[in-house]
Amino acid sequence: MTSEQPPAPADRGFFGEARYPGIFGWIFSTDHKRIGLLYLWCIVAFFCVGVLLGLLIRLELFAPGRTIMDAQTYNAVFTLHGVIMIFLFIIPGIPAAFGNLIMPIQLGARDVAFPRLNLLSWWLYISGAGLAVTALFTGGGPPDTGWTFYVPFSAQTSTNVSLATVAVFILGFSSILTGINFVTTIHRLRAEGMTWMRIPLFTWSLYATAWIQILATPVLGITVALLFAERVIGTGLFDPAQGGDPIMFQHLFWIYSHPAVYIMVLPGMGVVSDIVPVFCRKPAFGYKAIVVSSLAIAFAGSLVWAHHMYTSGMSDTAVMVFSFLTFIVAIPSAIKVFNWLATMYQGSILLDPPLLYALSFILLFTIGGLTGLVLGAAAADVHVHDTYFVVGHFHFTMFGGTGMAFFAAMHYWLPKIYGRMYDKTVATVAWGTIFIGFCILYISMKVVGMQGMPRRYWDYVPEFTGLNQLGTFGSWILGIGLVLMFVNLIRGVRSGTPVGANPWGGASLEWQVPSPPPTENFEEDPVVTHGPYDFKKAGIL
Amino acid sequence: MSGHVHRDYTGAKFGMWLFLYTEVLLFGGLFILYAVYLARYPQEFVSAGGQLNVWFGGGNTLVLLTSSLFVAVSITALRRGAVRLCQGLLGATVACAALFMVNKFFEWSAKIDHGIYPGSAQLKKLAPGEMVFFNIYYLTTGLHGIHVVIGAAVLIWTMVFIKTGRVHADDWVILENAGLYWHLVDLIWIFIFPLYYLLLH
Numbered sequence: 001m002t003s004e005q006p007p008a009p010a011d012r013g014f015f016g017e018a019r020y021p022g023i024f025g026w027i028f029s030t031d032h033k034r035i036g037l038l039y040l041w042c043i044v045a046f047f048c049v050g051v052l053l054g055l056l057i058r059l060e061l062f063a064p065g066r067t068i069m070d071a072q073t074y075n076a077v078f079t080l081h082g083v084i085m086i087f088l089f090i091i092p093g094i095p096a097a098f099g100n101l102i103m104p105i106q107l108g109a110r111d112v113a114f115p116r117l118n119l120l121s122w123w124l125y126i127s128g129a130g131l132a133v134t135a136l137f138t139g140g141g142p143p144d145t146g147w148t149f150y151v152p153f154s155a156q157t158s159t160n161v162s163l164a165t166v167a168v169f170i171l172g173f174s175s176i177l178t179g180i181n182f183v184t185t186i187h188r189l190r191a192e193g194m195t196w197m198r199i200p201l202f203t204w205s206l207y208a209t210a211w212i213q214i215l216a217t218p219v220l221g222i223t224v225a226l227l228f229a230e231r232v233i234g235t236g237l238f239d240p241a242q243g244g245d246p247i248m249f250q251h252l253f254w255i256y257s258h259p260a261v262y263i264m265v266l267p268g269m270g271v272v273s274d275i276v277p278v279f280c281r282k283p284a285f286g287y288k289a290i291v292v293s294s295l296a297i298a299f300a301g302s303l304v305w306a307h308h309m310y311t312s313g314m315s316d317t318a319v320m321v322f323s324f325l326t327f328i329v330a331i332p333s334a335i336k337v338f339n340w341l342a343t344m345y346q347g348s349i350l351l352d353p354p355l356l357y358a359l360s361f362i363l364l365f366t367i368g369g370l371t372g373l374v375l376g377a378a379a380a381d382v383h384v385h386d387t388y389f390v391v392g393h394f395h396f397t398m399f400g401g402t403g404m405a406f407f408a409a410m411h412y413w414l415p416k417i418y419g420r421m422y423d424k425t426v427a428t429v430a431w432g433t434i435f436i437g438f439c440i441l442y443i444s445m446k447v448v449g450m451q452g453m454p455r456r457y458w459d460y461v462p463e464f465t466g467l468n469q470l471g472t473f474g475s476w477i478l479g480i481g482l483v484l485m486f487v488n489l490i491r492g493v494r495s496g497t498p499v500g501a502n503p504w505g506g507a508s509l510e511w512q513v514p515s516p517p518p519t520e521n522f523e524e525d526p527v528v529t530h531g532p533y534d535f536k537k538a539g540i541l
Numbered sequence: 542m543s544g545h546v547h548r549d550y551t552g553a554k555f556g557m558w559l560f561l562y563t564e565v566l567l568f569g570g571l572f573i574l575y576a577v578y579l580a581r582y583p584q585e586f587v588s589a590g591g592q593l594n595v596w597f598g599g600g601n602t603l604v605l606l607t608s609s610l611f612v613a614v615s616i617t618a619l620r621r622g623a624v625r626l627c628q629g630l631l632g633a634t635v636a637c638a639a640l641f642m643v644n645k646f647f648e649w650s651a652k653i654d655h656g657i658y659p660g661s662a663q664l665k666k667l668a669p670g671e672m673v674f675f676n677i678y679y680l681t682t683g684l685h686g687i688h689v690v691i692g693a694a695v696l697i698w699t700m701v702f703i704k705t706g707r708v709h710a711d712d713w714v715i716l717e718n719a720g721l722y723w724h725l726v727d728l729i730w731i732f733i734f735p736l737y738y739l740l741l742h
Contacts, residue, residue, distance in 0.1 A: 187555060
């Protein structure tokens with residue numbers, strides 16, 4: 001770094017203005033940007049922990065039999081990997097971090113509708129996360145049930161599942177409050193001229209997501225509460241010895257947890273929908289279709305939960321109905337993919353890092369989605385159910401989808417938030433490394449799953465060794481790429497070259513305010529006169 | 542908060558209504574289980590449900606409905622500037638909540654005295670459907686009871702706000718939202734009462 005003068009507080013935007021000194025200026029701040037950054041760095045920290053656990057899993061699977069840990073530890077490690085990645089990274093990832101950072105500015109608002117509730121959400125998130133970590137070191141040891149907490153095992157295991165369910169309940173509460181806040185904000189705080197059809201697609205996707213958060217998360221709440229009651233006071237609603245039915249746990253769990261995968265992926269789709277037009281210098285093709293497909297995914301995605309349960313003993317009628325409904329969800333997802341591609345068609349494409357990550361989202365999510373149809377078709381599913389094929393599938397959708405979108409969002413919006421640009425060459429190299437490592441790791445999982453390797457097993461037959469080793473090599477490449485990416489981003493936000501208000505040439509409102517944005521976002525309330533991708537009227541083209 | 546005073550009553554009530562949906566869905570999970578197990582064990586649900594005391598349930602229904610009336614009137618009272626009347630009505634609502642919980646205490650005590658409670662040896666001698674019934678009865682009414690206590694706490698908190706002048710005739714959305722929450726507690730009971738006390742008799 002050169003010995004330049006530190007910028008005046010006014011130039012540092014919201015960084016220069018805190019109500020309380022030091023860290024209290026962050027953890028007690030009701031500014032949506034500060035809360036967004038709190039979320040962002042907590043989420044990134046948990047993501048790194050989750051990645052380390054994932055690398056440990058791959059290391060254990062490097063050879064059959066015991067490699068680095070015993071079977072019980074392995075169960076705890078993959079449970080923890082799942083719980084951290086699902087509840088602490090993917091679900092809050094894009095909505096809580098980038099939703100908070102960007103969504104109010106995109107609407108032309110000064111903050112979210114309920115700023116103090118927003119701060120409470122973060123506190124609930126961090127408390128839930130703290131409890132989840134506490135569950136590892138207290139009681140009967142770290143939970144070993146997998147992130148799905150299926151009964152009867154979860155009701156009987158001596159590990160500390162009870163505390164983990166409390167943690168999940170609190171995290172769910174946090175998610176609900178964020179959802180309520182976002183829906184209210186989008187309804188009530190749009191700037192003058194910000195009609196519904198001028199809302200950027202990222203914010204639209206958050207709107208659809210927030211509704212799922214509101215309508216689905218309470219069902220998870222009651223499910224884990226019932227599991228807690230079953231463990232602590234022995235209510236036995238899922239216990240066959242007391243007339244209960246374990247299948248009901250699976251139903252209730254997936255009534256939340258399937259819509260939850262759309263909580264995870266819809267915001268990612270929103271990020272891609274915002275990035276593609278900017279880097280192709282073309283208005284989003286089929287804006288309305290993308291909006292409607294977001295809402296359609298939110299709706300149809302709520303009706304397909306039992307496709308996780310084809311082999312759990314449901315009636316054939318139920319299996320067929322849920323299989324049919326599952327295929328319907330593919331339609332709005334495909335609408336989005338085709339619209340993104342049509343947006344790129346004949347565009348002036350700039351292959352900057354945000355677009356590279358967005359493109360890998362499109363490719364990897366499409367593969368993940370198509371393999372999802374293999375699982376959605378009941379006849380095919382019974383053969384690959386609970387194999388590594390499933391693991392490969394959901395890593396393509398969740399990591400290749402949401403994860404890549406999260407990285408895209410970081411490369412797209414962090415220069416806005418910090419007013420500094422990372423090294424684009426390093427970012428591109430990191431992207432390539434991540435992409436290659438990703439493909440080696442998860443394609444090998446799909447193949448070995450097709451060959452019949454069951455998921456969640458600590459040991460495997462020697463025939464699967466080659467592909468497992470290939471996957472582990474892939475995980476190392478992926479890990480190197482991630483380190484490169486994060487180091488580059490952190491160097492960028494700390495000491496990158498300063499950028500102006502609009503480094504990418506975006507037309508939505510967040511690019512019209514300074515980087516970093518001032519505390520109140522706008523000097524005076526903006527009046528919106530054109531759509532979010534109208535580059536001509538915004539003066540970009 | 543932002544530097545300028547920003548009051549959005551519609552927004553505040555909108556947010557509250559969204560929250561109430563989440564509460565309905567929380568109980569929705571229990572109602573789904575009730576429906577499934579009722580369909581599976583209709584006979585045993587009737588034999589177990591017949592042991593519940595309609596008078597306890599009916600009395601509590603009356604108490605809660607009355608309390609909802611008090612809350613509704615208290616909002617109108619505050620808007621017309623009758624602060625003391627408003628506080629009195631809210632106090633009456635909280636008293637109803639206490640009465641409800643006392644009633645519940647006696648109802649549960651009677652059952653527990655007979656050895657019927659989750660995990661008890663007596664309960665495990667019953668038929669499977671009866672065990673499910675009592676388990677879900679305790680869980681549903683217990684969760685509702687927790688909501689009664691939370692609702693009463695919210696009303697007391699609102700009374701403090703009225704006393705300190707933060708909630709008054711021109712700024713009463715907190716009271717209205719607290720009232721909405723209380724109506725929800727009432728509403729859920731209106732579903733619990735027929736399902737557990739009337740339907741199975």
